[in-house]
Amino acid sequence: MGSPEGEPGLEVLERLRLGLQIMALRALRDPDAAEEAVQETLVRAVEALRDGRPGNPEKLGAFVRGIARHVIADVHRTHQRTTHLQDTPQAMHPTSGDDPLAALITAEERDHVRAALTQLSAGDREILQLSFFEGLTPVEIAERLGEPPLRIRKRKSRALNRVRRALLRGRQVSRNEVVHDR
Amino acid sequence: MGKTLSCNAIVDEGLVERYLARTLSEAEVDALESHYLTCARCQTDLRLGAAIRAVLPEVQQALRNANQESVARPRLGRRVRIGAVAGALAAVLAGILLVRPADLESPQHRQIDSETEIIPSAETPVGDVATLEEFRWTPVISADLYEVTLYDSAGGALWQAESRETHAALPDSVRLEADVLYLWQVNARVGWDRWVASELVRFRIAAR
Numbered sequence: 384m385g386s387p388e389g390e391p392g393l394e395v396l397e398r399l400r401l402g403l404q405i406m407a408l409r410a411l412r413d414p415d416a417a418e419e420a421v422q423e424t425l426v427r428a429v430e431a432l433r434d435g436r437p438g439n440p441e442k443l444g445a446f447v448r449g450i451a452r453h454v455i456a457d458v459h460r461t462h463q464r465t466t467h468l469q470d471t472p473q474a475m476h477p478t479s480g481d482d483p484l485a486a487l488i489t490a491e492e493r494d495h496v497r498a499a500l501t502q503l504s505a506g507d508r509e510i511l512q513l514s515f516f517e518g519l520t521p522v523e524i525a526e527r528l529g530e531p532p533l534r535i536r537k538r539k540s541r542a543l544n545r546v547r548r549a550l551l552r553g554r555q556v557s558r559n560e561v562v563h564d565r
Numbered sequence: 566m567g568k569t570l571s572c573n574a575i576v577d578e579g580l581v582e583r584y585l586a587r588t589l590s591e592a593e594v595d596a597l598e599s600h601y602l603t604c605a606r607c608q609t610d611l612r613l614g615a616a617i618r619a620v621l622p623e624v625q626q627a628l629r630n631a632n633q634e635s636v637a638r639p640r641l642g643r644r645v646r647i648g649a650v651a652g653a654l655a656a657v658l659a660g661i662l663l664v665r666p667a668d669l670e671s672p673q674h675r676q677i678d679s680e681t682e683i684i685p686s687a688e689t690p691v692g693d694v695a696t697l698e699e700f701r702w703t704p705v706i707s708a709d710l711y712e713v714t715l716y717d718s719a720g721g722a723l724w725q726a727e728s729r730e731t732h733a734a735l736p737d738s739v740r741l742e743a744d745v746l747y748l749w750q751v752n753a754r755v756g757w758d759r760w761v762a763s764e765l766v767r768f769r770i771a772a773r
Contacts, residue, residue, distance in 0.1 A: 390656070400603035404612050410587075414666075445599035484615035496616045500624045505683075510624065515617050518586030520579045543613065550616050 395432075395443075396425060402444075403451055405484060410455045412483040413462065420458045424451045492553030499549035507542040510535060570600045572607055583609065585614045594668060608633045684761045685731075687709065690768035697741060697770055699734040700736075700749060707752035715739070718746040743772040 403424050407417035427450050431437075437446040488496075500508060506528075513519045513527065521539060525532040573580060580597050583589045589597065601607040685708070688701040700713050713733050715724040724739045741747060748767050752760045 396603060397588070398603055401608045401612075402598075402604075403727055405608065405615075406598055406602070415737075416572075436580060444602040444604075447602050448595070449597045451598075482585075482615065482618045487612055488616045488619050492616055493620055496620045498625055500617070500621055501628070505628075508621065511617055513623065515585055515621070516578060518579075518583040518588030520583075526773035546617060546679040547609075547613050550613055 396429070398448055399428065400425065403447070404487065406448070406451055407455055407458075408483040408486060411459060411462070412481075414486045416458050416462050417483075418487075420430055420451065420455050423458070424454045427454065454458060489553065491556040492550055495549040495553030495556070499546045503542050503545065507538055509540050511542055511546075570596050572600075572604065573602065574590075574608060578611075579762065581614050583612045585611070586619055661715075685751045685763045687749065687751065687763050687766040690749075690770075691766050693769050693771050695771055697735060697768075699732050700751070701732040702751045704731045705753040705755060707755045710754040710759075712752045714750055714752075716748045716765075717750070743768055743770045744746075745769065 401420045402467060404417060407420040408414065409418045411420060431446070431450070435464050437443060443531045445512075461565075462555065500511075503511075509528075510524055513524045519527070521535045524539075525535045528535070568623055570580070575597065577625055580589065581594065584597055591727050597607075599609060652693055685702045685705050688703060690700070694772065700715075702711070702713075707730070711728050711731065711733075713728065715735070724735065728734045735741070746767055746769050747760060748765050750765050753761045753762075755761050
């Protein structure tokens, strides 16, 4: 967890950063407030790591999550967000276009993902919709569509792999890297 | 703190999807967040889910609009329709000229899912084929009649047939040449004078 000199490794902090961004964006729904929460959490996490906490490196995730929860609650209060937007019907609606985590996706990544989703079959898109918007498990989707769960799992996995490759290509374009299709 | 999770368990239980859809319990959220804060693989899956949630609604809406336009479009008379198709063919053929031979040799036709299709999709022939035994397409639930049309590469209609099944055989009177590009399309009747059309599909019978 720490470097030989006792300082937390940069790679640990960078790994924490993306995870904290996801967590803060989901909770706060505001990129500026989320960034504030991420920075404050990282500062507190670095201080704790310097103090040798947590004692068990395997507990790092849970430990930092505890810090983040407190920080997010503080930021939430500071920004006077008294309404739990996550509980509103709009947040659950499939046509909602303001998912807070969308802030993590670049325009190039969106373009590539859009193309990949368009090329999927209508059935595979429906499986993704039921998964990511209604939160149904493959077994529940199988019951709804009248197909074997194993088949749903395979279709979902295949569809996700296609979109994953598209996202990767979009990311490489975003970074101006050479794109090699697998 | 909650239970410790593995990446495989997260995938198996669809926890990322349910996390983004906000259908997890507090204990599950606790366990998942504690895991992904230090897990690059799960963070990648969360970004993937975020991308799908950001883009899928607009894709679905665009496709719904396109399908509604297709369903609402009144069926034209045969002559007019073939003329219109010929125009569309010209556009398609312009695209074909840009297609590398390898694209035809390894056609990547979109996956068929007949139970949820509202337009027919060509199944065979597509791309390079060894022989042509019949034309087959996916069913449209509300369709009571299909009409399949074969075109030459210049957009001329070579043959047309109606079928209540999802296949039709080419009669012996129509002979196709090897290594020549052809196109075909199937229309499905879904109501009184209401038809929906498949995409124009190109194929070529390989020379022996």
